[in-house]
Amino acid sequence: MELxxxxxxxxxxxxxxxxxxxxxxxxxxxxxAIAQRKxxxxxxxxxxxxxxxxxxxxRRQYENRLQEWESEKEKLRAGLREEIxxxxxxxxxxLQQPLAQEREKSRVVEERRVQEVRSEAExxxxxxxxxxxxxLLSRLASPELELKLVDLALExxxxxxxxxxxxxxxxxxxxxxxxxxxxxxxxxxAQRCALTKMIEDLIHGKxxxxxxxxxxxxxxxxxxxxxxxxxxxxxxxxxxxAEAAHYASANx
Amino acid sequence: xxxxxxxxxxxxxxxxxxxxxCGLSTRRLRVEPGPFQVVLEGVxxxxxxxxEGVMPEYGMRVLPFVGTLWIFLAIANLVGIIPGLHGPTADxxxxxxxxxxxxxxxxxxxxxxxxxxxxLRHYLDPSPILLPFHIISEISRTVALAVRLxxxxxxxxxxxxxxxxxxxxxxxxxxxxxxxxxxxVQAYIFGTLALIYIAGGIQSVQSxxxxxxx
Numbered sequence: 209m210e211l212x213x214x215x216x217x218x219x220x221x222x223x224x225x226x227x228x229x230x231x232x233x234x235x236x237x238x239x240x241a242i243a244q245r246k247x248x249x250x251x252x253x254x255x256x257x258x259x260x261x262x263x264x265x266x267r268r269q270y271e272n273r274l275q276e277w278e279s280e281k282e283k284l285r286a287g288l289r290e291e292i293x294x295x296x297x298x299x300x301x302x303l304q305q306p307l308a309q310e311r312e313k314s315r316v317v318e319e320r321r322v323q324e325v326r327s328e329a330e331x332x333x334x335x336x337x338x339x340x341x342x343x344l345l346s347r348l349a350s351p352e353l354e355l356k357l358v359d360l361a362l363e364x365x366x367x368x369x370x371x372x373x374x375x376x377x378x379x380x381x382x383x384x385x386x387x388x389x390x391x392x393x394x395x396x397x398a399q400r401c402a403l404t405k406m407i408e409d410l411i412h413g414k415x416x417x418x419x420x421x422x423x424x425x426x427x428x429x430x431x432x433x434x435x436x437x438x439x440x441x442x443x444x445x446x447x448x449x450a451e452a453a454h455y456a457s458a459n460x
Numbered sequence: 461x462x463x464x465x466x467x468x469x470x471x472x473x474x475x476x477x478x479x480x481x482c483g484l485s486t487r488r489l490r491v492e493p494g495p496f497q498v499v500l501e502g503v504x505x506x507x508x509x510x511x512e513g514v515m516p517e518y519g520m521r522v523l524p525f526v527g528t529l530w531i532f533l534a535i536a537n538l539v540g541i542i543p544g545l546h547g548p549t550a551d552x553x554x555x556x557x558x559x560x561x562x563x564x565x566x567x568x569x570x571x572x573x574x575x576x577x578x579x580l581r582h583y584l585d586p587s588p589i590l591l592p593f594h595i596i597s598e599i600s601r602t603v604a605l606a607v608r609l610x611x612x613x614x615x616x617x618x619x620x621x622x623x624x625x626x627x628x629x630x631x632x633x634x635x636x637x638x639x640x641x642x643x644x645v646q647a648y649i650f651g652t653l654a655l656i657y658i659a660g661g662i663q664s665v666q667s668x669x670x671x672x673x674x
Contacts, residue, residue: 226528
């Protein structure tokens with residue numbers, strides 16, 4: 209443990225040289241490299257910041273533009289909606305009149321169809337009734353019933369209205385053929401005489417009278433003087449009732 | 461004129477090693493560093509942070525001197541571990557030389573930064589009566605710096621030698637591990653004290669200037 213002055217002085221010099229060496233070959237280059245990297249990082253950072261600022265500005269710009277587009281779109285959409293609504297109302301109004309007309313037409317056609325169907329049904333029902341009644345009366349028809357009907361006809365002929373009488377007389381006068389009396393069954397002589405007498409009384413003359421039979425009349429008689437005809441038989445009555453019922457329902 | 465002894469030779473060896481290491485490793489520094497460059501930059505950055513932590517304004521001026529102290533002492537202290545080599549810091553001449561350099565650097569940086577007159581005036585502060593105590597403090601801390609480092613490293617080497625002589629093979633390994641730790645700690649202490657002395661010399665003048673301004 210002694211101080212060697214030469215070592216002391218040499219170590220001072222050595223250390224100073226080492227300071228220079230490290231400064232020259234270590235601190236300066238390493239610090240320069242660090243500074244260079246820091247500058248590069250700062251530059252990258254500043255570039256990134258600038259890009260971020262630009263991006264944010266662009267984003268704001270695009271957001272504003274999008275907002276404007278959105279509001280414009282809403283405005284246009286509202287306008288279009290109003291336009292569509294107006295056009296729709298206009299078209300609906302234009303359609304209302306033809307629609308009402310068409311509806312009325314359909315209603316009338318339908319009513320007519322229903323009426324025709326009903327009329328046809330009633331007609332068919334009447335005919336069916338007539339057929340049924342005719343079948344029934346054909347079974348009930350007999351000379352006795354016919355005699356009763358002839359008596360009724362005689363009674364009615366006594367109280368014929370003036371108009372009927374005039375038609376009978378005009379018919380007999382216009383037609384030179386004899387007055388025809390058609391019955392379902394052969395009439396007994398008494399009945400024939402009564403009828404002949406009644407016709408002569410009504411016409412005030414002695415017209416030729418012809419008696420014949422037609423089984424389609426079922427029972428009763430038909431008196432024809434030219435165009436004038438007195439119907440007092442079941443067949444004509446049934447036909448009359450069927451037509452009357454048909455016309456009555458058709459006129460309702 | 462100057463006889464070359466083992467201490468000087470070891471110092472030159474350390475200088476050569478450090479010079480070659482730095483010269484070769486810093487030839488191709490890149491912006492994107494490799495593993496060795498990362499270590500190198502880590503060492504320099506750690507030194508820079510330590511120096512600027514104490515002296516933010518004048519860190520870059522003091523960095524080469526204090527950094528070289530740390531690096532040189534760390535290597536020089538560890539040289540003694542290698543069998544057959546003599547650690548430079550186990551010689552009082554080397555530690556004294558370094559302590560004298562620290563002593564001179566305190567004044568050098570103080571005068572360079574604040575000027576001779578202003579720097580010398582701080583020794584009279586707060587009272588000229590304290591000047592002798594200032595001078596005693598300067599001398600004693602320099603001596604303490606030299607003797608502390610010499611004492612620690614010399615004693616470590618002696619202890620390792622004695623253990624190696626007395627005990628068998630592998631027994632001195634823990635002592636050698638202790639030597640490594642102690643060598644690094646002593647290098648750190650010496651460099652840190654040098655940094656604090658330099659900073660003290662600069663900042664005492666600065667605080668006086670601030671007081672005068674106030």
